[in-house]
Amino acid sequence: MTEQPIVEARGLTRDFRVREGLRRRVVHAVAGLDLRVDAGEAVGYIGANGAGKSTTIKMLTGILVPTSGSVLTCGLEPVRDRRRLARQVGVVFGQRSQLWWDLPLRESFRILAAIHHLGREQERARTDELVERMELGGFLTTPVRQLSLGQRMRAEVAAALLHSPDLVILDEPTIGLDVLSKQRLREFLVEERRAHGTTLLLTTHDMGDVERLCDRVVLVDHGTVAYEGTLGGLARRADAHRVLVLDLAEPTPDLLGVPGTTHEGSEAGGLRQRLALVGEGTTVASVLAAVSSRAEVLDLSVAEPDVEDVVRRLYASRREPPPTDE
């Protein structure tokens, strides 16, 4: 790809000094982070609480100055070019509102349109588009403080997208939302990307967001990139596998040595057995064929790896030294 990346961070580092009683400790919130997001991509930026996700976003948007390293967002230096950058980026912080809480929602859109210098025609077209696709029509005249959480989050996302930014950064956009609201928001974001080619950077605890929205994940741990690639690759890296659960007709000795599997356990004296599918290209059919020569299979189910479990496992395998005292 010859095009300039939308986000390019090299060795990005941010320390915080924390006072603990009389001692001062340095916390490396972000430590030598390399991150590249190309135009049009959708990237899931995941990690535990305190892994450095929000600090990274604040550096990408010019709120925080990096301690060292460099970052370019939309080709601009975020702190120096903050105001120009603000016209090209839309951000939703799940916990802080950019709407005017005591005004009707429609007013907030009008103010934001003025702030971003949208022309009258442009403002109307974009507002109509967002209102229709996010189904905001029912509460446009309601003061923001009276909106439900689901309504407010949809309104927040619409507000961040009003000026048609090239890059949209969503920090925990689905936190606290019910299943239906989550679903709606995700569908909208998929639509928005298809229609406008918007680049998406998403931090989330919700693996459903990542699975449905993101082409690629970046897992951050202790301020550095612990994994970068597809979600499936993340599962493989963490040595998480699909597990075949077999219900057998008779108590059977442990099914050891079935090609492409490892035996994970037996219950009820061997009536139910669990085989992990470990080999590349191992299929349920081939395993079933191999097993049926040794026992009669009554029923089977396949358990997919739980992604949060995958992330936890990957963390456990990466024991970092604790932050150093100064």
Added chain:
Amino acid sequence: MADTVLAGDLRAYRIVLGSRIRSQRAYRFGFRLDLVSSVLVGLVELAEVLVVYAGLSRGLGGLDVAAVVLVFALADLGFSLADMVVGHCDNLSTYIRAGTVDVFYLRPQPLLLQLVTSDISLRRLARVAVGLAALVAGVAVNDLILDARTVVVLVMAVVCSTLTFAAMFVWAAGAQFFLVSGAEATNAFVYGGRYAASQPASVWSRPLQAVFVFLFPMAFTAYLPTLLLLDLPGSGWVPGWLGWLSPVMTLWAWLMALLGWRFGVRHYQGGGG
């Protein structure tokens, strides 16, 4: 091009402020209650000054009770005008905790301008009215003749007083980037400064004079203009003619305010750690 950008920015600020004004009018009862209580507090403060000075037959610090009404009026008018327009700035710590400051960063306008135009307290209009009434009374009881010189001094005094108090609010906002319980700490300066402004600077000790005449130019907001209006000589470090330097000291106040704001922003972003 630059013109249209400027016009666009002005339109944005106008729309934000317009919406703030409308939302305050929405809560009529509370708004009226605020107006009434502001008038009462203003009158009590004026009465306090009158009672103190009425008890002193020869006045205090070279000012008689009529002159003190003028000092009070100029300080009160300037402070309440500044408070109405930028008073919310010394609430910055609340803005920081609510995440509003982070949201300011995400908008394509200067942070300070966003903060200043993010609110306007119309209920302070009552306090402005008290200050204005006191000023009219002050002009009357001192038998001031409204010639060109008097009008120039009055206009200069009100403008410089308002701008100096506004600078103090901005300075307080900058300081709150550093202070955890910011509002409490800076209130001591803001309201202490306001109180200092409504007293004759001649009664202060030398260190207090140094602080409130030259560092925080509070004496320039009311006391020194009053000396000019009444043609009084002043005393020691603060001669009567010093009042003509009000515009210069207003610039000084704003220089300090903007530097303070800049340090604060740097600190918030972590440039200084």
